[in-house]
Amino acid sequence: MKAFLALCLAVMLSFIIVPNIPENVKEKSGASDKIITQPVTAEEKKEKQAVPEFTEDLAKKQANLFIEALKQETDENYRVLNYSNKEEYMTYLTKFVSKNLAAYYTDGLFEERESSLYIIPTELPPWLEESEPVIIKQLSDHSYRVHQKNESDLYGSYKITLGYEYLNGKWIITFASVD
Structure with missing residues (x-):
């Protein structure tokens, strides 16, 4: 019996100490009802904000901004003028792509030597063409895949798939995947 009473007391105290109050609670105050709003953390507000619509124009614009960011001004020896190392350049690229993609393209197209960043003379990779249609597949509210078939003199026929989050x-x- 003592154990049962102790358990009941513990359960009742847990409800008093850690109340489970919904975000909006109605409070009766005489003739009118009013809504009491519980504080919302910055993280909760961020989660509740609407995700901007994902569109074909947005997909193409973001892809174009990234491919343009890969083009860097260099001197006659291919030394990049605006960035001094890969880490600094990758930080810039993360405006458009994930850290992993920034590292992948930076490692393939640039090298560090003599305390400077150098571009490896080569063609840009096959990429999304702004003038061609795309197929968009929604994976979730925060994730999409964009597919496009292209053809170029340099790469022939290829299919590119870009993932957006x-x-x-x-x-x-x-x-990013090219087949």
Whole structure:
């Protein structure tokens, strides 16, 4: 019996100490009802904010901004003028793509030597063409895949797939595949 009473007391105290109050609670105050709003953390507010619509124009614009960011001004020896190392350059690229994609393209197209960043003379990779249609597949509210078939003199026929995710308040490319 003592154990049962102790258990009941513990359960009742848990409801008093840690109340489970919904965000909006109605309070009766005489003739009128009023809504009491519980405080919402910054993280909860961020989660509740609507994710901007993902569109074909947004996908193409983001892809174009990234491919343009890969083009860097260099001197006659291919030394990049605006960035001094890969880490600094990758930080810039993360405006458009994930850290993993920034590292992948930076490692393939640039090298560090003599305390400077150098571009490896080569063609840009096959990429999304703004003038061609795309197929968009929604994976979730925060994730999409964009597919496009292209043809170029350099690469022939190819299919590109880009993955987009809404992270840290913006749409970025998190996945790229060329077949």
